[in-house]
Amino acid sequence: MNSLWIFPGQGGQSASMLQGVDADLRTHVEDLLGLKLQDTDEAYQDSVQLQVGIELLQVAQIDAMFKAGLRPHLVAGHSLGVFAAAYALGSLQKDDLFRTVKRRAELMQGAYPSGYGMGVIVGLSRSEVEKLVARVHSTAHPVYASNQNAEDQTALSGELDAIAQVVALAKQNGAARALRLKVPVPSHSPLMTEVSTQLAAAMSAVELTKPNGIYLANYSGRAVRQVAPILEDLTANLKYPVYFEAMMGVARDYQPDSIVNFAPGQPFRKVLAQKFGDLHQINLNQMSVSDAAFLLNKWERGSY
């Protein structure tokens, strides 16, 4: 099986999403971190609850896939999802993952209490967005072109007023959609450099091993097979845009025969349709791991 496994970041969470998670695993993580996971909408306002919750869900799904005898050939995490991606290739160990993710959430929470966030522009090219950003950006009012999630879909990251100005300019210049996102942190921009540095320090004792497959890196959009660029992605992806569109372009060159979208949410429908057409896809947001395993095995046998 030549499967591409995709791990989304924040955004698709919902209350009770951890209900199906293996109880022993959940207890283990809660004990490890000294943290009681609430799994409620209210709790998911809290960055630590949210980030640890999402990664617990993804790790539980990965373990279940492993148990069903399934392994990825390619992995792509988006933002927070990089940790599960590195875990899926055996590069990052479980306990290291959860300790790091908790620390990441704490650092992000403390970094920009108010006045900063993200936006998105649909219908303009990245170079067009970069031109608009350059007209607004200043040291006092910083804004950056951030994640590239599809060819015509570029995120903004920075100060809220500056984002609002770019959004207004984008609408005047023919964007199909332009809006602020409900994200309280200017993620994936140079404003996160300090957080990245602290996260790298927190990860200095963590040992990564060589991945058993191809890892698609957020910060470069490259396919990598070595430890160093994976470590860079885990610690520093917050200060770079996520080049998700480029990651999927490279993934296509590896000619995967199926895609598994891990929960929560299903945010990449558009770019996946653009890049992969009608390639077989599994959405673990809507399907149990055992159903997924059944389908993947059936496709592998070639009986459509």
Next chain:
Amino acid sequence: MEKLHFKYQATQPIDHPVHIGVVASGDLEVIMKPTDKTESELNIVTGSDGFKEVWQNVLTRFFARYPLLADFEINDFGATPGVVNLRLTQAMEALKDEQ
């Protein structure tokens, strides 16, 4: 889902209605009906938002070449500009062939 409305000066009145195309993915239907007004009116419902300027360009080009005076109703399900032009010109041809 977006509703668009356009008016164009036109000189060639049509004398009976015509219906071309279907509302299927990547396609659209065009309905033209005779009108008493002095300009063509178009009511468009489209599944793809943010393409008002493209629609205007397609229609401007069409009316410059084929100034049909009619009421137009267009229901679009994500057709490319090429398909939109094909359906409009097919409707134009259908009217001519019947004359």
Next chain:
Amino acid sequence: MSEERNWATHREAKARKLAAISSLLDGKIAQTKDAKTLLEGLIAPGDKVVLEGDNQKQASFLSKTLAAVDPEKINNLHMIMSSISRPEHLDIFEDGIASKMDFSFAGPQSTRVSQMIADGTLKVGDIHTYLELYARLYVDLIPNVVLVAADKVDHEGNLYTGNNTEETPVIVEAAAFHDGIVIVQANEIVDKVPRVDIPSDWVDVVIPADEPYQLEPLFTRDPQNINELQILMGMMAIRGIYEKHNVQSVNHGVGFNTAAIELLLPTYGEQLGLKGKIVPNWEVNPTPTLIPAIESGWVKSIHSFGGEVGMEKYIAARPDVFFVGPDGSMRSNRAFGQMAGQYALDMFVGSTLQIDQYGNSSTVTNGRLSGFGGAPNMGSNPTGRRHSTPAWQSLRPDNDPLGKGQKLVVQMVETFGSNKRPVFVDSLDAVKVREEAKLANVPIMIYSEDTTHIVTEEGIAYLYKTDSMAERQAAIEAIAGVTPVGLRSNPDTVKDLRARGIVAFPEDIGVNRNQATRSLLAAQNMEDLVKWSKGLYNPPAKFRSWS
């Protein structure tokens, strides 16, 4: 007199290498498990290595083996490949086994190729057309080692490459006659090959592969996916180009536009009374959408660059049309096919991803360096051509006493791609890619000066009739729809261009748009093609929706 020079250093080096691995061979035949040891013994650091891989057939066992060698033993290879198709073709650069690449086509790996060039991981010698790359194997890229694939090999080492002979002969010859080493992966070792495509004395080592070489059904187009715009454009092309210029010989590109034309000949072409009058002779892969035209008597001959999965039995049963050996299977030859495509054809019809305001076209788009393949050989006017045909002569300018004809080079495109992005642009993405990848030239697939016709859903621009760049641009604008280029079109200019026959809309050439429906296609789906072939065509599983 100084000391006598040794004139056989290559031969002696080759003999030494072969002697060192001779214990692993039984005659020329090796064992699968020794593949890696053999490559490590026969390839030296810095060697020029041809790895066979064109857009259909891949020496996949040898490419996987090469990716597994020890970079301490083999490194800095200079790879020469007509097509970069498989992930391991690039992994060898990441791992230091190879450092430089001369190639033609990188479609299936175009994103990674462009990233690795930008990162400096892959150093590009140059990007070629197929013919140029083959030619350089005999001039300044003479290979030290070639790695190729065969279907069947006998115990002597004679190769049968059959339907998929493709570029094996041109690669092997370059090494075999200049003391290069020829290593072959074999699908099967047999007592007797059906016919000898490559004689054993050109071959040094044969390794039975663990699985058959990768073969892609690249030229199979399911008629189900042909849309009405493509049908309309096909009707316009048949009327406004094939018929008008009395075209006798043609190459079709890979796209659905030309598949539509193939399926319109037995229906629309028949209605126009064109059967027996146009396109009897083809240089084209055995594309299944040609079956209805062949069966209804439109086609006299087809020579092919390569085979096509599933067409083997059908081809074998039609030796009057295809090039079939005495054994009953087709022989393809990519080098001869490209030569024919460049020099012997009246017309090339293809498609592209971008056309600029002047008529230059490219399939290179931002972040994807796909290379050229063979299209520029077909899609160019060979100025060395001296023989005349009616179609060629019909493009001769009438104001030049020394004038001559021109090959018809036709681009068929919808004005907007399926992603709703304009095909007609002011400046090609290729211009930017040239800067990023530091290429010597902008990677243009077909230049404006060679492009004689452009067909869109709006009409045909007869570019060869224009007498200035401004007029050429106006003709393109007239059929470029509502792209940024098309929006510059002026209604009065369009009227004038139509009156002078430089631009034709469907109504100007008697094409009825309402006839452009899918029912006009001679086959609606793959099952229809099988029926037309009388059950001889056997589509690959991924094209089967029935049974």
